[in-house]
Amino acid sequence: MAASVCLIDSQYSDQISTLLKSPSPNQVKEYFQELIAERQCNGLRVNPEGEHGKGVYADFDFKEGDLILKDQMLVGAQHSSNKIDCLVCSFCFQFIGSIELQIGKKLYLHELGISADECGPSDRTECSSGSFSDRSPLLRDTIESLMNDSMQLPFSEKFPLPSVVSCPGGCREAYYCSESCAKADWDSFHSLLCTGKGSKSSNIEALLKFIQHANETNDIFILAAKVISFTILRYRKLKVAQFENPEKQDAINLYTNYGFPMLLEAWKPVSMGYKRRWWDCIALPEDVDSCDEAMFRMQIRDLAFTSLEILKEAMYDKEYEPLFSLEIYGHIIGMFELNNLDLVVASPVEDYFLYIDDLPLSEKKEAEKITKPVLDALGDDYSICCQGTAFFPLQSCMNHSCIPNAKAFKREEDRDGQATIIALKPISKGEEITISYIDEDLPYEERQASLEDYGFRCKCPRCSEEGS
């Protein structure tokens, strides 16, 4: 079997290697200093040249339980399979609508027979439990009343959610918690990926085909498309700013080769992420024999090639041609593979039913006359959280330890797609901040096997002791 050939790879090999070159230590320092100031998490510092590449260090003492960082994602997406269960803002990922809409929409889609599997290939994880087949269905009228808010569940006003704002491009895929999230998503990612009438994509049919291919194979391709869209839109903004500011025109020669330096600048936030080619870094699945490894890696490369070819039909523009190389596409996907990137937002539906369960007995009995049939219809799966994948620029600089001093932990108030890192023990100024990429309660061999997905063997003090 011959490998698929991407002509852009050879045509633009110099520009592609410049885009993929690791930024210099000074560029890394400068970029993250700015980001840390923006995030107002001044107790941190990114060291570009630590033992394991970049790493995050404490710039003052943290106590156990202290909030170390709230990191905003650079790019993220809800798993397509999760969209049946949770209606969230496509930009900040907080739940939207109402408790009734969350429940009604989920029951409606399940009644239609749409399963998570039809929406996409992603696994359901520990956030979901049980199956939808062991429940007692509600009448269609009741489900519709929940969906259109003509039926109000008792005490649901105690769990208000932001109203649903539609996509400005008119697609029925993206919804928001506010006009500002809708605009931010449109300006940063969505205008080129929207399948509505107002889309800025040059070929909506190809876009639909691309989304379907991603849903049927791997929704990591949607994230990669978002990164490309983000870079193009940033490039366009930089270009407009450049034309509007003649003073700056000396810095980049507008009439000769302004394009590539500007593309490099637009790509900068992505350039900071640790990355390797997807088909080189993806761990070999257990059911693939090591003698079939070369074939497996070639198949993964071909899958990326097919996805990229469809994306090119939808978004290609000569001005940003290197972005559409397989080399760049493979590295973007590899960046998601190698970084620690779960997006999780807790469901208010769970809080709602817990609240009902905790009511004084007489009130509870009264409320349950209405809520019990709803809960029975939802079955064990009533409390699925929003799940997806995201890239968090600062969190992704944190290295792993099997005895970490920090962890990603959502507090009650953290109901959006931000990453929250909390100190697990006192951390002194100058100490590296580490998190665990895996379940650190696993035995030594299993921990090392899980870390193969990230391409290294852990030599933290615990592993050194247990492995010797």
Ligand SMILES: C[S@@+](CC[C@H](N)C(=O)[O-])C[C@H]1O[C@@H](n2cnc3c(N)ncnc32)[C@H](O)[C@@H]1O
């Ligand atoms: C999420 S990134 C962490 C930041 C990374 N060090 C960088 O330079 O951007 C994950 C990568 O860092 C490296 N890494 C993280 N923890 C490590 C450890 N304990 N030992 C060796 N390498 C580690 C591995 O290459 C891993 O794939």
